[in-house]
Amino acid sequence: MRQRLLYLLKFYVLTVLLFIVAKIVFMLFNSGAHAFTLGDVLSVVWHGLSLDLSTSLYLLIIPFLAVVVSLWWGGRAIRTLLRGYYALLSFLLLLAFVADTSLYPFWGFKLDASCLQYLETPVEAGASVSGMYIIVRALILVVGAYALYRLYKVIPFWQERPRRRGLSTVVSILLIPLLIIGIRGGVDESTTNVGQVYFSQNQFLNHSAVNPVFSFFSSFEKTANNIVDYDYYTAEECAALMDGLYTTQSVDTDSLLTTSRPNIVIVLMESAGDIYTMAMPRLTQLREEGIDFTNCYANSWRTDRGTVCTYSGYPSFPTSSVMKMPKKTNRLPGIASSLRAAGYHTSYLYGGDINFTNMRSYLVATGWERLTWKADYSNEEQESAKWGVRDDITFNTLCNEILALDTADATRRLWGFSTLSSHEPWDVPVSKYDDKALNAFYYLDQCIGTFIDRLKASPQWDNLLVVFLPDHSIDFSSLLGFDTFVRLYKLRDKIPMVWVGGAVKEPRKITTLCNQTDLAATLLAQLGLPHDDFRWSRDVLSSTYRYPFAVHNYNNGFAVLDSTGFMDYDLDSRRIVIDNSTDTQRLERMGKAILQATTEDLKQLDNNN
Numbered sequence: 192m193r194q195r196l197l198y199l200l201k202f203y204v205l206t207v208l209l210f211i212v213a214k215i216v217f218m219l220f221n222s223g224a225h226a227f228t229l230g231d232v233l234s235v236v237w238h239g240l241s242l243d244l245s246t247s248l249y250l251l252i253i254p255f256l257a258v259v260v261s262l263w264w265g266g267r268a269i270r271t272l273l274r275g276y277y278a279l280l281s282f283l284l285l286l287a288f289v290a291d292t293s294l295y296p297f298w299g300f301k302l303d304a305s306c307l308q309y310l311e312t313p314v315e316a317g318a319s320v321s322g323m324y325i326i327v328r329a330l331i332l333v334v335g336a337y338a339l340y341r342l343y344k345v346i347p348f349w350q351e352r353p354r355r356r357g358l359s360t361v362v363s364i365l366l367i368p369l370l371i372i373g374i375r376g377g378v379d380e381s382t383t384n385v386g387q388v389y390f391s392q393n394q395f396l397n398h399s400a401v402n403p404v405f406s407f408f409s410s411f412e413k414t415a416n417n418i419v420d421y422d423y424y425t426a427e428e429c430a431a432l433m434d435g436l437y438t439t440q441s442v443d444t445d446s447l448l449t450t451s452r453p454n455i456v457i458v459l460m461e462s463a464g465d466i467y468t469m470a471m472p473r474l475t476q477l478r479e480e481g482i483d484f485t486n487c488y489a490n491s492w493r494t495d496r497g498t499v500c501t502y503s504g505y506p507s508f509p510t511s512s513v514m515k516m517p518k519k520t521n522r523l524p525g526i527a528s529s530l531r532a533a534g535y536h537t538s539y540l541y542g543g544d545i546n547f548t549n550m551r552s553y554l555v556a557t558g559w560e561r562l563t564w565k566a567d568y569s570n571e572e573q574e575s576a577k578w579g580v581r582d583d584i585t586f587n588t589l590c591n592e593i594l595a596l597d598t599a600d601a602t603r604r605l606w607g608f609s610t611l612s613s614h615e616p617w618d619v620p621v622s623k624y625d626d627k628a629l630n631a632f633y634y635l636d637q638c639i640g641t642f643i644d645r646l647k648a649s650p651q652w653d654n655l656l657v658v659f660l661p662d663h664s665i666d667f668s669s670l671l672g673f674d675t676f677v678r679l680y681k682l683r684d685k686i687p688m689v690w691v692g693g694a695v696k697e698p699r700k701i702t703t704l705c706n707q708t709d710l711a712a713t714l715l716a717q718l719g720l721p722h723d724d725f726r727w728s729r730d731v732l733s734s735t736y737r738y739p740f741a742v743h744n745y746n747n748g749f750a751v752l753d754s755t756g757f758m759d760y761d762l763d764s765r766r767i768v769i770d771n772s773t774d775t776q777r778l779e780r781m782g783k784a785i786l787q788a789t790t791e792d793l794k795q796l797d798n799n800n
Contacts, residue, residue, distance in 0.1 A: 194347075195258045201346045202254050203247055209339070210243040210402055211236050213288045218399050220292045224666075225395040238390040239400030241376065245383045246405045248373045250280060255370065259363045270348055281339035282332075284404070289332050291403035297615060299492075299666050300746040301385075302403040320616055321577075385409060389764035397764070418511050421790050423783040432784035438735045439723045441716040445732040446696065447482055451719045452603050453656040453694035454596065455535075456589070457526070457710075458639075459501060459609045461494070463632060464664025465685040467613075470629040473640035474659065474687065481691030484701045484731075488684045488741035488752060489663045490708050494609070495548040496744075497662035497707065502526050502607065503557055504711030504728025506789040507744045509762055514553045518797040524724035525557025526711050530605045533720055536560060539607040540589055542568070542580030559607060563588065581620070582612040582635055586642045598650050609662065610635060628665075643691065653693035658714070660688040660707055681757040681771070684743040684750065704739035704753065705731040727789065742785055751782040758782070 214235055218227060253276050261269045291302035376383035388400040424432065468474055490500040491507030495514040499505050503523040505513060513519055527537040538561040545551045545564035554562060565579040575581040589608055596604065612619050612635060617627035619634035639659070646652050664686055686707060705713075712728035715721070722728065729736050740753040748768075750759040756772030760779055772778050 195261070198346060198348060199251060199254060199258060202343070203251050205342060205346065206247040206250055207240075207243050209284065210247065210404075211240075213291075213403070214239055214399055216288070217292045217295070217403075221295055221395070224296065227393075227396065231391075231393075231396055234390065235396055235399045239388045239402065242383065242385070242388050242400075242402040242405050245374055245376055246402045248370055250404075251370070255363075255366070259360065262360055262363070273348075274344065277340050277343040278336075281343060282336040285332050285336040285339060287403045287407060289328050289335070291406075293328055295398070298746070301398050301401045301406040303406055303746075324616075385763045387764075389761065389766075389768075394761070394768060397761075397768075418790060418794055419509070421783065421787045423787050429784050429787050432780055433788050435738060436740075436781070436785070437727055437729060438733075439712070439726060439728075440735050441712070441722070441730040441733040443734040444716045444730055446717070447690065447699060447732070448656065448694050448717050449696050450654060450694055451717070452533075453654050453692065454593070454604045454651070455530070455714075456593070456606045456608065456655070456657045457501070458657065458659050459498065459607070459662045460635060460639075460659060461610045461613045461662060462665045463613055463635065463661040463687070464489070464683070465687050466664070466682055467629065467632040468687055470624060470633040471636035471639075473636045473643070474689065477639075477643065477659070477691050478687065478689050480698055481689055481695050482699045482701060484688035484690075484703075484705065486702050486704045486739075486741075487660070487686055487688040487709075488704075488706055488743055489661065489686045490706050490743060492663050492665075492743075492745045494662045495550070498550070498609065499523070499553065500706070500708045501660065501662065501710055504708045504722075504725035506708060506727045506742070506785075508790065508793065509744045509747045509749060509786075511790075511793065512548065513793065515549045517549060517552045517556070519793065520549075520553045520556045522796045523553075523557055524711070525559075526714065527554075527558030527560075527605060527607065529558070529711075529715055529720055529722070529724075530603075530718075531558050531560070533603075533718070535603045535605045537605045537607075538563065538592070539609075540585055541565075541609045541611070542576075542582070542585040543578050543609075543611050554607075576612055577616055577618050578611040578614060580611075582610045582638045583620075583641070585610070586638045590642050590645050593646060593651050593655070594649050596651050598654070610638075612638075646692075655692040656690060656694040657692045658688070658690050658710070660710065661686045681750070681752060684741075684752075701731070703731045703736070704741055705729070706741045726792070740781075742782065744786075749782050749786060751778040751785075753778065 215232060218225075218232060218235065254273060257269050257273050287302060294302065374383065376387070383405075385401050385406055389397040390400065391397055423429070463471070489497060491497050493512070495512050496507040499513050499520075500507055503525050505523055513523070531537055537559050539554050539559040540563045541550070543565055545554070545562055551562065565573050568580045568584070572580050572584055575584060585608070589606060592606070613628075613631040617631040619631050621634045621637065622630060623633045624630045643657070646655065646657070664684055666683065688707065688710065708727055709729045709731050711725045712722040712730040713732060715725070716730040716733060722730070731739070738753070740751065742752075743750040747762045748760060749762070750757065750769075752758075755774040755778070757769065758767060758772050758775050758778040759769035760766070760782055761768045767775060767779060
C-alpha cells in the first residue's frame with residue numbers, strides 16, 4: 192500500500208506544480224498590458240494555491256479509484272487505463288492553459304464555459320486572430336500535451352503484490368473523507384469557489400490566481416443561456432430600493448429635432464469607447480456640430496449584449512446573453528418595432544455573419560424587416576476583412592440606399608448598422624498610428640467622415656437623423672499603461688453618443704449621466720411616440736428623469752456611477768473591488784437591487800402575455 196500512496200502523492204504534487212507554472216506563464220504572457228513585480232507573482236501563487244490543491248484533488252479521483260481497484264484486480268489493465276487517462280488529462284490541461292492565456296487579452300476574464308458558445312460559429316470566433324496565431328497555439332498545445340504526458344508517465348507505478356488487501360481497502364475508504372474535505376475546501380458551510388483566491392485591488396492579480404480548470408467547470412451554471420438568480424433582498428426591500436430609478440413617462444421633454452418624423456440611421460460603432468475618440472477627429476467634429484451626449488456609459492462589454500441594450504433598451508447581465516435566448520427576444524420591445532408601428536420601413540446592415548450569436552433571430556423578432564449581411568456581397572468583398580465585409584464598403588452600401596430615397600416620398604425609414612473593422616485583429620487598409628487599435632478607429636473615423644460628407648451634399652440630409660454610438664467599449668490598458676488604466680477605470684465604460692443630421696435643431700451638449708439603454712426612450716420621446724414597453728430605458732431629457740445614474744455589467748461583476756462617484760462590485764469575490772464614491776454602500780445596494788430586479792424581469796419575460 193505504501194507504493195500506491197507514494198504514487199498518488201507524486202501524481203498530486205506534479206499536478207499542483209503544473210498549475211503553479213501555468214499561473215506564472217499566464218502572467219508573463221500578459222505582462223505587456225499588466226505590470227507586476229516578483230512579489231506579486233509570489234502572492235498570486237500563494238493565494239491561488241487553495242484552488243490548485245482542490246482542483247488537483249478532483250483530477251486525482253481516477254488514479255485513486257485505479258489504486259483501490261488494483262488491490263483486487265488487473266494490474267496491467269489498470270496501468271493501461273491510467274496511461275490513457277494521462278494522455279487525455281495532458282491534452283485537456285494544456286488546452287485549458289493555452290485557451291486561458293490566449294483569450295485573456297481579448298476577454299479580460301478567466302476561462303469559463305462561455306467560450307463553448309462560440310464553437311457553433313468557429314469562423315467568426317477565430318476572426319479576431321491570424322492563421323499564424325492559431326497555428327502557433329496549436330503547436331504549443333500538441334508539443335506541451337506530449338511533454339506533460341511524458342511527465343505523468345515518469346511517475347512510477349506500484350510494484351508490490353497486494354498484501355493485506357482488506358486492511359489496504361479499509362485505509363483507502365478512510366482516505367475518501369479527506370479527499371472530499373480537500374475538494375470542498377474544508378468543513379465550513381462555504382465550499383471552494385473562485386472568489387476565495389481574490390486578494391488584491393488589482394483585478395489582473397486576482398484573475399492570475401484563479402485556477403482556469405476550476406473556473407471553467409464552476410461556470411457551467413452561469414453560461415450565457417442560463418439565468419443566475421440574485422436574491423439579495425426580499426421582494427418588498429428590492430422594490431423600495433428600485434423606487435424612482437426607472438420611469439417610462441416623458442414629461443416636458445426638451446425638443447432637439449426640427450421634425451417628429453425624420454429618416455433615422457443608428458450606427459453601432461464596434462468597440463469605439465470614448466477613450467479611442469482621440470484617434471477619431473471626424474467624430475470629434477460631429478460632436479461639436481450635433482447633439483453630444485457627453486456623459487453616456489455602455490451597459491455591457493460584448494456586441495451581443497450591447498446590441499440588445501441599444502435597440503431594445505434592455506439591460507445587460509453579468510453572465511447571461513439575452514440575444515442567445517430566442518424565447519426571450521421574441522418578447523422584447525424594439526426601436527424598430529415601435530417605428531414600424533408609426534409607419535416606418537426598417538432595414539439592418541451588418542458586414543459579418545448575421546447568424547453569429549443569434550443576431551438574426553433577435554433582429555427579426557424586434558422589428559427589422561430587411562436584413563443585409565455578408566452573404567449579400569461578392570466573395571472578394573466578403574474576404575476584405577477577417578470579420579467580413581470592410582467598413583468602407585458597408586458604409587458605401589448604406590449611403591447609397593439613403594441617397595436613393597425620393598425626398599417627396601412621405602414614407603419614413605429606419606436603418607440600423609453595425610460596423611466591424613474596429614475589432615481584433617484590427618485589419619484595416621490604412622496605416623496612421625503604430626498602435627493597431629488606434630489605427631483601426633482612425634479608419635472607422637475616416638469611413639464616418641466620408642459617409643457624412645456625401646449625405647451633407649444631398650437633399651436627403653435635410654430630413655435625416657444619424658445616431659452614432661458604440662456597442663461597447665474595450666480595455667485600453669495597453670494604450671495608456673495599466674497604472675493609468677486603473678486610475679481611469681470608470682472611463683473604460685464611457686462611450687460617445689452623437690446625434691447629427693439636418694433634422695437636428697441646433698448643436699447641444701447633453702451632460703446628463705445616462706446609459707446606452709436610454710437611447711430608445713429618449714429617441715422615441717423626441718418623435719412623440721410612447722415608450723411604455725421599454726421598462727429599463729429612460730428619457731434623459733424628461734423632467735421625470737430626476738436621478739441620473741449609469742450601470743455597467745461585465746463578466747460576473749457590475750459597476751454603478753452617479754454624482755457621488757463610482758463603485759465596482761465583483762460577484763466572484765462578493766466584494767467591492769473599486770471604491771471611488773462618497774456613498775459606496777448605497778451604490779452597492781442599488782446595484783444589487785437593479786441586478787435582482789432586472790434578472791427577475793428576464794426570467795418572466797417569455798411568461799408575459
